[in-house]
Amino acid sequence: MREPAVYIMASKRNGTLYVGVTSNLPRRAHEHRTSALPGFTARYACKLLVFYEWYADMPTAIAREKQIKAGSRKAKLALIEAMNPDWDDLYDGFA
Template identity: 75%
Template sequence: MREPAVYIMANRRNGTLYTGVTANLARRVHEHREALLPGFTSRYGCKLLVWYEGHATMIEAIAREKQIKAGSRKGKLALIEALNPDWRDLYPTLA
């Protein structure tokens, strides 16, 4: 999936959440899963892709990421539950 996307990673259901933005979702999620880059996701074990949303441009994706990050945890949980109520790892579904 090579398009701008906003995504949420988690370490478990209702656990620690990380919201990010990328131009290449499959590559970026792989980096998180394998802890290839030091930072929040490797420190807290956020290896499950539980939500994502594609955008036409990176500017739109960044604006959406800022909107999500400015929102509440409850709002993030609602996004996840609406798309992925079972909290499945969506990484295998990426083409």
């Protein structure tokens, strides 16, 4: 079953942020955490899942990802703070 989600990974509280979209959040977050794939999150050690939103379909999730990416860093921090004020690693809820 596909469960589209938009998510934000962080290197640390108020650190480097990565915004992504996936159809399998637990698997994708695990890939980021283990640096299984080379790229931005591996280079900048974005291993903490600090924000996510579920969507009914992938086109809606992709549109939301683009909206978040186009927003300011301040807007991204506000999203994280609203859902996860302590910047807990939300991946633990999936493991």
